Amino acid sequence: MKAENKISKKQTPRTGRVQKFSVTRLAIICLLAGTFQFRVYPQLRPDSFIQKLECYYSGMERVYLHTDRVDYVSGDEVFFKGYVVNGLSFKPDTLCKILYIAIKNSNNQVVKFIRVYLAQGSCMGSFPLPDTLSTGNYYITAFTNNMRNFSHELYFKEKILVANLTDENLLSMVTNENDSSGRPNKEKVNSRTDNLYDIKVLLNNDKDIIINIQSVIKNRQSVPLYLICYSGGAPPTGIPIVLAHDSVRVTLPIRRSLLGAIHLCLLNSAMDIVCQRTFLFPVSGDDISVNTDTRVYGPRQKVHVSLDLSPNEQRSGKVSLSASVSRKYPGQAVNPTRVGIQRCLTACSETGDYDNAGFPDSTGSQVIPCDESGPLSGQNIIQGPMPICRSLPETRGYFISGKVIDKANRPLPDVCVYLSAPDSMANLKYDFTDENGRFQFRLSRFYDNKNLIFQARSGDRESRIEIEDKFNGDEILPAIAKQIQPDLRSYLTLSRLVSLVNKIYGFSPGNLSTPAGTYKHQNLPGFYGIPDETIYTSDYAELAGFNEISKNILPGIHYSPNTNRIRVTDLVSHKLFKDDALLFLNNIPFPDPAYISKLNSREIRKIELKKNHLRLGNLDIYGIVSITTTGKDVYAIDPDQSSLVYPNDVSIRDAALFSPEYGDAGALPPTMPDFRQTLYWNPSVEIQNGKGSLEFYTSDISGIFIIDVEGITQDGQPLSGHATIEVTQ
C-alpha cells in the first residue's frame, strides 16, 4: 500500500508536467491556428477575389432607355427602346428577362410603373403618360431585378419634361428669369466621397492610363495596398502597391478598344475594399455618321437620312439601333443633354458625380469619375457563396413577393398563401411564409395582365397581405426644381396646344395604337389535369341549393350543412376523405362552403370533380370541387380570408407613330393640320454592310429637329449618332 502510494506520489508531478506541457502547446497551436487564417488571407485571396469580383460585376446589369423625346404633354404616348447589357462584358446577354420602367415626379412618387419583357438584351414598346400628370420635371428610370442588388445609382435615370394638357398657364412651374441656360439644373445625386483615399485617372495618349492614388489623411506611414483594375471586356488585373508619402502613381497599359469605362478597386491588407471607383473615358464622338440630303426643309417635305457606321463598328457584327426625330426644345443641346447610350451603359448617368479636378501637372485628357457600385466588402465577396442575393435575377419569369402581417404589423410565419388568377381553368400556386412573414412566387407569362388573387390561410381574420414594392428601399432622387425659363414656357404652351389639336383630329398615337396582343400560353398550367367528372347543371332539372345538387347530381360528394363541410369520396378506396375538399369558385380557391351552399343550379354552369388524394408539392389536397357560375367574369373572394387583388400589368402596347406620307396621293389634305413634334420613331433600324437609311416627312411645325440614333453592337459596343435639321415655313 505504501509502495503504491510512493509510486503515485512520484508519478503525480510528472503527469502534471506533461499536462502543463500539452496545455501550453495546445494554447500555442490554437493561437497560431487562430492567427493563421488572418495571415494566410492576403496571400491566397487576390485571385479568388478577382474571380468573385468578376462574378459580381457580370451579375450587374446596365440599362439604357432610348425614348422618342424628352418633353411630353400628359396623355402622350412615350415610345421607347430599352437596351440592357451585362455589367462586365457589356454584351446584351443579360440574366434578367424583365425590365422595369418607372416615372417619378419631383416628390419622388412613382406615377407610372410598367414591366416589359427583354429579348436578347432589348425591348421596345410604348406607354401612355397619365392624363393627370401636372406640369413639371419628371424622372424616367429603368432597372432590372438584378440591379436592385447594387447601388441604385446604376439605374437608368433621365429627366423628362411634361406639360399638363389642361394646364393653360403652366401654373405649377415657376418662371426663372435669371437662369438663361434653359437647361434643367443639374443636381448631384452621388456626392459620396471616400474618406481615406482619392483616386484620379489620366489618359496618356490613348496607350496607357496613369492612376494617381492619394491618401486623404496626410503623413501616414507606408501602407500596402492592392489595386484591382479592369475595363470592359478585358480580364481584371491586380497590382500590389505601397502607398508611400501619402500618394502613389501607377501606369497601366489599357486597351481602350471596347469601351470607355474602367473600374478600380483598392484593397487593404485585410482585403477589404477601401476605395472603389468607376471612371469613364471621354467619348470621342459619334460612332454613327448621320447625314441628311440638306439641312433646311419646308413643311411636309421628305427627308432622307443616311446612316454610316465607322469601320470599327462595321466589323462587330449585328447591330441593334433605334432612331428618333423630335423637335428640339429651347436650351436643349444636340447630344449632351441626353443621357447618351455610351455614357449610360459604361457607368455614368447624367446626374452622376462630376469631378473636374484633374492632375495638377496633367497634360492628357481628363477622365470623368462615375458613381460607385454600392457598399462592398472584400471579405464578404470572398467568403459568401455569391454576393448577389437580395434580388434574384428574373431569368425565367417575374418574381412577386410580399408579406403576411397581423393587425399589429407583426410578420406571420408559416402561413399558406394561395395565388390564383381568374381564367378558364383552375390554377393554383402556393407558398408558405418564412420567419419574416415573406412569400415569393415566380410567375410565367400566363399571369400577364391578369388580376392576381392572393389569399392567406392564416386563421387570423385581421391578417393582411402586402406586396413588395420593387422601388422599396430605393435611393430617393433629388427633388427637381419647379423652375421654367420663359422660352421653355412658350415652347410647352405650344406643345400643349399641338397635342390638343392632334387629339381633336385623332392623330394622337394612342388612338392609332395597334396592341401587340396578349401572349398565348402554349400549355395551360392547370394544376390538376383533367377532372374525373364534369357535371353541367343545365342537363338536369332545376335544383335549389348546393345541398340538393350534391345529393342528386354529384356522386361521391358529401355536403353537410350543419358542419358546413364539403367532402369527397376517394376514387381509389371508395371512402369519404376525412378532410375537406378544396373548393374553387370560378377557378379561384374559395374556402367557404357556406357561400357556395346558397348557389342554385341555375346560377351554376358546371361542376368539376377530382376525387383523388392529390399532392401539390407538399400540400395535401383531398379532392377538388370546382364550381363555375353562369355570370361572366365573376369571381368572389372569401371575405373571411385575408386576400389581396393585385393587377399584374405588363406593357404590351406597340403603338404606331402617326407618320403620313405626302408623296402619295392618299396623303393628308392641305386643310388638315399636321402638328407632329416627333417626326420619326423606329426602334429597330436596319443596318446592312454598315449602312442604313431613314425616310420621313416633316410636319407643319417649324423649328429645329434633332435626329438621334442610338444602339449597340452584338459584342457590346454602344453607338450613337446625331444631326439636326431645320424646318421653315
Next chain:
Amino acid sequence: MKKRMKNKFPFNGYLLSLVSCLIPTLLYGQIRDCRCHDDSRTKEPDEKITFIVLPSGEVKLPRDEVFAQWRYGRIFLNSGEIIPGEFMYYDGLTDQLIVDSKSPDYRLMVDKFTILGFDLESLNSDQVYRFRRMNVRGKTMSEFQDVFLQVLVSGKNSLYVYRKMVKTPEPGKLDRYYCYFIKKEDGSMVSFTKPSRHTLYRLFPEKKDLFRNLFRKRHVRIRNEVQLMNSIEMLNTL
C-alpha cells in the same frame, strides 16, 4: 504559494486555449456578416408537381426490360418548367409515371395531364430515354388517348413507340404491346405494330419506289426496332 500557482496553471492553460480559439472565431464571425443574411429570400421559388397519392399496396415494377428499375430523370411540366433530379420509373402497365415518395405508406403518381413528358436516365450509360405525352390513336386503340410515347428518332420524320404492357390470362404474367408511331413531315401521324419494309412502303406510298431502291441498294432490313430506327434516320437524311 508556488504550489498554488502550479495547481492553477492547468486551468489558465485551458482558459488560454479556449480564448485563443474563440477570438478568431468571433472576429471571423463578424466578418461573415454577409449581405445574404438579410431578410430576403435567396432561393428561387420552385415549381411544384401535382401527384396523385396512391396506397402503397404491393409494388410491382413492370416487367419491361428497359424501364423496370427506379432511375433518375427529369419532368417537363405543362407550364414549361423542368423539374430535374426526380427518382422515378415508368409503369408500362398503367402508362403512368411513378415518383419516389420516400415513404413506404404511399406511392406518388404524377398526374399525367399536368406534364408534357419526362426523361429517364440510363442505368449504365449516358443515354437518356425521352418520353412525351401525346394524344394519339394507335392500332387496337378504340379512341384517342393521352399516352406516354418514347421518342426513338426525332427529325423530319419522328419515330415514337408506345411501350404498353398488357395482362395475360395467366396470373402474374404480362405481355408486351409495342405500338410504333411515325410523325411525318406534314405533321400527320401514322401507327403500326410490326416494323418491316412493307410497312414503310404502305405508310409512305408516295416514296415507295425511292425507299425500295434505297433499301435494296444499301441492303437495309427492317425486322426489329433498332433497324427501324436506323432506317428512319436514313430517311431523314434524304
